[in-house]
Amino acid sequence: xxxxxxxxxxxxxxxxxxxxLPKGISLVDELADLLKxxxxxxxxxxxxESQLTIxxxxxxxxxxxxxxxxxxxxxxxxxxSFSHHQLSSHVNTFKEYLTNMKKNxxxxxxxxxxxxxxIYAAEDIPVFQNFAHPHLTAFKIFYWxxxxxxxxxxxxxxxxxxxxDKELLEIAADIYALYSKISSIEIWSDDTANSTLKQIEFYWxxxxxxxKHDALLVCEELHTMFARxxxxxxxxxxxxxxxxxxxxQKNFELYHSDVMIGNNCVMTEMGNSKGAYISYHTxxxxxxxxxxxxxxxxxxLKNLIKKSNLISGVAEKQRYRxxxxxxxxxxxxxxxxxKD
Numbered sequence: 001x002x003x004x005x006x007x008x009x010x011x012x013x014x015x016x017x018x019x020x021l022p023k024g025i026s027l028v029d030e031l032a033d034l035l036k037x038x039x040x041x042x043x044x045x046x047x048x049e050s051q052l053t054i055x056x057x058x059x060x061x062x063x064x065x066x067x068x069x070x071x072x073x074x075x076x077x078x079x080x081s082f083s084h085h086q087l088s089s090h091v092n093t094f095k096e097y098l099t100n101m102k103k104n105x106x107x108x109x110x111x112x113x114x115x116x117x118x119i120y121a122a123e124d125i126p127v128f129q130n131f132a133h134p135h136l137t138a139f140k141i142f143y144w145x146x147x148x149x150x151x152x153x154x155x156x157x158x159x160x161x162x163x164x165d166k167e168l169l170e171i172a173a174d175i176y177a178l179y180s181k182i183s184s185i186e187i188w189s190d191d192t193a194n195s196t197l198k199q200i201e202f203y204w205x206x207x208x209x210x211x212k213h214d215a216l217l218v219c220e221e222l223h224t225m226f227a228r229x230x231x232x233x234x235x236x237x238x239x240x241x242x243x244x245x246x247x248x249q250k251n252f253e254l255y256h257s258d259v260m261i262g263n264n265c266v267m268t269e270m271g272n273s274k275g276a277y278i279s280y281h282t283x284x285x286x287x288x289x290x291x292x293x294x295x296x297x298x299x300x301l302k303n304l305i306k307k308s309n310l311i312s313g314v315a316e317k318q319r320y321r322x323x324x325x326x327x328x329x330x331x332x333x334x335x336x337x338x339k340d
Contacts, residue, residue, distance in 0.1 A: 011048050019272040020064040022110040034063055067289060080293045082286040094145060098171045105178040111270045113249060118184040119267040119301050124195045126186055131176035132241045133221040138164040143199050159203060160210035161217055180238040180246035187255045187308055193326045197333055204337055212337060219334050230323045233312035255308035256322050267301055
């Protein structure tokens with residue numbers, strides 16, 4: 001007997017859920033737990049014998065980060081929906097921002113190592129890279145809250161490394177520990193390191209550091225970060241916060257693009273599922289799992305890689321030149337701070 005339209009649509013929706021599940025995870029158990037129904041009831045929904053309610057579809061979409069709009073409009077390439085976490089001037093929203101980031105990366109680790117990947121076209125230094133260094137992390141969090149979000153309580157404060165909530169630093173450190181285990185391709189341009197250098201210089205010129213010691217401490221950790229990333233590129237393996245290999249597998253590639261990247265763009269792959277993250281308003285991020293948009297973004301990233309120079313692995317000469325240029329810019333900034 002031919003299935004009716006509702007059954008066909010529901011079965012297609014169930015297939016979309018299966019794509020979002022890591023291998024070895026039972027769809028029946030997952031749905032039963034999520035919808036708070038018996039395994040038998042979950043089976044009937046999976047087979048299309050029982051119709052999912054609109055409330056159940058809402059719960060499923062939120063849990064698996066699936067856009068139902070994308071699902072029902074997948075034939076219309078002009079329609080793309082995005083989700084985003086809105087940051088406000090309230091300090092607590094930054095904790096939520098980091099916590100949400102940690103949850104999203106933790107989900108990736110549920111997938112087998114060969115089935116997960118991040119491709120990061122970096123207009124700025126990838127946010128995860130900062131989080132291996134507590135003083136640099138503290139500066140970034142302070143800068144974002146004070147200069148971007150205009151968070152209450154930051155108006156008249158000057159940066160000091162002891163100022164930031166230790167809980168935020170711990171969450172950030174956890175994020176880097178998770179990121180270091182995920183296979184990644186990063187694409188940097190000549191301008192990628194500039195924004196952080198300019199942020200530090202601006203704060204120094206504006207008298208926004210509590211002391212010269214605090215400014216130099218941030219610069220010192222920035223230098224440590226560049227040295228770590230250069231070493232990662234040499235080994236093709238991400239290093240943990242103690243500069244030890246985070247995995248036994250090669251999981252890091254670094255490219256230098258002569259083309260201006262324009263904005264931070266991140267593509268995640270988890271099994272058969274893809275997600276495209278597009279930055280806006282400095283560090284806010286919009287996410288879509290729309291298959292057409294993700295495929296188009298994936299193609300753009302791969303074309304960018306083709307036009308870029310590989311500076312990881314055996315590309316010692318190119319890597320040395322790239323990081324030497326960054327080191328010279330940082331050295332000039334340190335000299336300026338020391339002389340003032």
